[in-house]
Amino acid sequence: MTTFLGMPALPAFGSGNLFAGESFPKAAHRELGNAQLRANLGHATHTIRDKRQAVVSELPDWEQLRDAGSAIKESVMARLPELLEEFEANFTARGGVIHWARDAREANEIVAGLVRETGETEVVKVKSMATQEIGLNEYLEEQGIEAFETDLAELIVQLDHDKPSHILVPAIHKNRTEIRDIFLREMPGADPALTDDPPVLAMAAREHLRRKFLTAKVAVSGANFALADSGTLAVVESEGNGRMCLTLPETLITVMGIEKLLPTWQDLEVFMQLLPRSSTGERMNPYTSLWTGVTEGDGPQNVHLVLLDNGRSAALADEMGRSALHCIRCSACMNVCPVYERTGGHAYGSTYPGPIGAILSPLLTGIQAEENNSLPYASSLCGACYDACPVKINIPDILVHLRSVDVDSKRGTKKVPSQMDLGMKAASWALSSGRNLGLVEKGLPLGRLAAGRDKKIKKLPGIAGGWTQSRDIPAPPAQSFRDWWAKEHRDAGGSPGTPDGGPSSTPSPETKEAQQ
Amino acid sequence: MRIALFATCIVDAMYPATAKATVRILERLGHEVVFPSGQACCGQMHVNSGYLKEAVPVVANHVAAFDTADYDVAVAPSGSCVASVKHQHPMVARSCGDAALEARATAVGAKTYELSELLVDVLGVTDAGAQLGSYFPHRVTYHPSCHGMRLLRLGDRQSRLLRTVQGIDLADLPEADQCCGFGGTFSMKNADVSSAMLQDKAANIESTGAELCTGGDASCLMHIGGGLSRQGSSTTTLHLAEILASTMEEPASVTGEVLVSTGKARR
Structure with missing residues (x-):
């Protein structure tokens, strides 16, 4: 008998909202039939695509920035355990509390427990992919805690009991008339004379949200970056609603994937140029919030961070696929993707749609989970995503790699070989x-x-x-x-x-x- | 120069005129063309569909056919197949742990060029009309295929050559850089999305008023042409090599076999 000590058996795959519930071709067939969706998506992706191209073209060192971003992320992945411990030490020294979560269930339980300790039953939320991934809102609701999304687009999606279809523009599949109808139907106290004029809609949302900001005692956020050398967290946003959540409540709970680390403050320089230009097509995003632990008398006094694995270690163990963890969630790949442009995000099932989702979801869950083995085929391998990626993730190569993982996983398991075989x-x-x-x-x-x-x-x-x-x-x-x-x-x-x-x-x- | 032609399987079996045109262009420039008869296919259909194991003998065959000192450079009338030879073959060899095959594949890849790449970078063709006698009096639009554009970085090599063809009326294709939706087995596995992409490509081609759409990859052109044909469009597709090979004395057949067989070449 052998006694095994040390590392748990890998890979431990992720759970939560990472699965295609039906095969991509089937879901795509349905979504393609929605003419309104295709028109909205075509318009929106082309607009963002052109904006991005314009601001990227004006930087003479854009390719060098991409190289730098890629190199920094590669070094982070190479020494992740060491950097995580460095971050933990610094974050803790400044009064923050670190929690480690292996999967979605653990992360949800930790957050719910922390909210319960405050005695509150409501939280305000900063737009966050990690909490979408683990299905936090749904879990909190089961626990009798109400979570309010404060990002305008997330709010629209939440009010409509829908799912986001894009990681940056979650309501990209809805037009303004649809949004007006949602507000009238679902927003308490909405003016019955509400028009579909965007500024009017924004003001209605502002009034609704302001009430929440001023009363909320607990906020939940994600994080775009975590700086190991100082223990600092960063959130990059456009609306300022995130900053409201990050500064006003007494308790701040952040959920972040372990791959979001950067070694030093200096590294932020590279990513603060790459991210806004790639995502919203802006030279600089309007709001960047950075916080390091607790500052007495200023901002939240209880600061927590849940570090989430949820399949990331498994992805890291895949030599050919691990660079998918470099992703900074800018969404440039989906904005240029001819497949995403036509199917929208819901066809991918997972929280992560588009080209990055087609590789990230099966890497986090394992290729055999549900219908995730159909995702790597959701691409013509045109390569537009690789060209647009600010951290140079070679998405087409990883798609091809995952296709071979899928084919190999089925070898010898079928009684009758498929036509393709x-x-x-x-x-x-x-x-x-x-x-x-x-x-x-x-x-x-x-x-x-x-x-x-x-x-x-x-x-x-x-x-x-x-x-x-x-x-x-x-x-x-x-x-x-x-x-x-x-x-x-x-x-x-x-x-x-x-x-x-x-x-x-x-x-x-x-x-x-x-x-x- | 002694140039080995890699016809590619699709051109060999479905579009022999494209390979013949490639031979004609190179001979017109005074070069000798050889055809390594062991050649078959680059294997990217297998690689891109996840059948890496089945790709190994295909790749090994290509390397064996072209791993000889008997020619100076190899050329293929396809950006996609050349990209596969250059980028995928060493990877396939590595995946099956064959270091010797990987080294030979890398050497073959280094000697292999896409047609416009060879013409412009190696053979110094800057004016197709003057140097090749290219003459093609038709309204044409051009689709730059994804792999030539993004994997080989062909840039404007193909369109520059086209622009210098005498008599040509080259119409810019809106959203030219968008994929036509072919993607190998993607067109069957995700037929609905592929068809939606093709529909938009076909509409953009039709909007130019061109008689035909050209490009550097027979596979994409078969896809686009197949879609146009199904929609009942009179617009057809023709490989770039055939336009470059077309001369005043020996014009390319524009409309494919249907009209040629009835003797009605459109003007």
Whole structure:
């Protein structure tokens, strides 16, 4: 019998709102049918995309900034345990309290316990992906604690009992008329004469929120960055509602993924240039709040931080996939993604939609969790996301890696191989020698026959039917290039070359001329 | 220069005219073209679909076919397949723990060029009309395929060559940098999203009033052309190599086999 001491068995995968409940193609099919959604998304993503491009283009050192951001994050991942302990020591020394949570359940229980200790039953919330990921609002509600989102877009989504569909613009799928209707229906005391004019809507939300800010005793936030060398936390936002939450209440509870660390204050310089330009397309975001522990007589006097793993250690253990943890949640990848632009965020199921979600969700949960193995295929591998990523996460390469993890995870487990399995096996044979491919190409005239009089193939069976649902295939040629070349060459009197061997060379120009 | 042609499987089997055009262009410049007959496919369909194990023999075959000193450079009329040869082949070799194959794959990749890359960077073609005799009196729009644009960073090499074709009327394609939605097996696995992307690409092409859409990748062009055909559009697709190879004496067939067989070439 062996006695195992030390590290728990890895990987410990994440839980919470990280799962595609149905396969991506199925969800996408439904979302694509929503014309309003597609119009809203098309408009919104193109607007942000253009703004981002404009502010990125004006920086001569943008590529160097990306390199720096990537290098800093790589070094953080390489020495995460050490940096976490350094951060913990500094945060604690300044009066903060650290809590460690392995997964969503632990994090939720810690937060609920801390709120309960204050005797309060209401909390105000700063927009946060980590708390969306763990499903904190729903958990608190079960525990009799009401959580109020204070970010305008999150508020809209919460009032509508909906789910965010974008990490930066959670209500990107709603237009202003829809928002007016939600306010009228769900916001206590909303003026029945409310119009859909954006400033009017913003003022209505402001009035509603101001009441909350002035009475709340407990706030819950996420964090964009944590600086190890000082124990400082940072929240970057546009509206100032976050700052209200971070400064007015007596108790502040922050939930943050362990990958958000930066080694030093100096590193913030790089990210404060990368993040606003990549996310909102602004040179600088309007509000940046930084806090270090407790300051007597100023701001919250009970300051807590829940450090969340929830599958991050498992992602870190994946050599090819770990750079997904570099993500600073800017959303540039989804704003440029042609797939996201058409399906919206809900199709991805998880809190993290778009290209980053397609890799991050299965990395955090394991590829076999629910329908998350369909997410890495939700990309044409066009590469726009990689170009836009401020920390240079090679999303297409990681997507391909996760596809192979998915395929390998199913090898030998199926009684009957799928059409894709059989097709790939057959194609591997056909495409692994010139002779084999040449043999297959002898069948081209049959394809011509199948194409019929209009020289088009319009319907194919099985998975290939996906192609012919919107595309014809032209009639194949009577002869492959390979055949033509060999014949040309033979007729020219040269050696035809061995079927699998070395190169055969061009026929002499004179003979060629005669052939044409 | 002795240039090895990597026809790519799709061009070899479906679009032999594109490979013939590539040969014609290179010969016109006075180079010798060889066709390593062991070649088949770059294997990216397998890699990109997650079938890494099945990709290994395909990659090994390509490396074996091109790992010879018998040519100076290799060329393919495809940005995507060249990107696979350069970027994916060493990775596939590494994944199966074959260091020797990885080294040979890297060497083959270093000698392999996409057509416009070879023409502009190596063979010094700056004016297709003057140097290749390219003549193509048609209204054309151009789709820069994703892998050529983002993996090979071809920049404006292809469009610069097109602009210098005599007689051409090159119309800018709105949202040219947007993917056409092909993505290999993506077009089947996520057929709905792929079709939605294709629909927008086709609409943008139609909006230019071009007779045909060109580009550097036969796979994307088959996708775009297949969509246009299904929608009953008269706009077709034609590979860049065929436009560059087209001359006044020997014009390219513009409208594909249907009209050629009835002898009605559109003007």
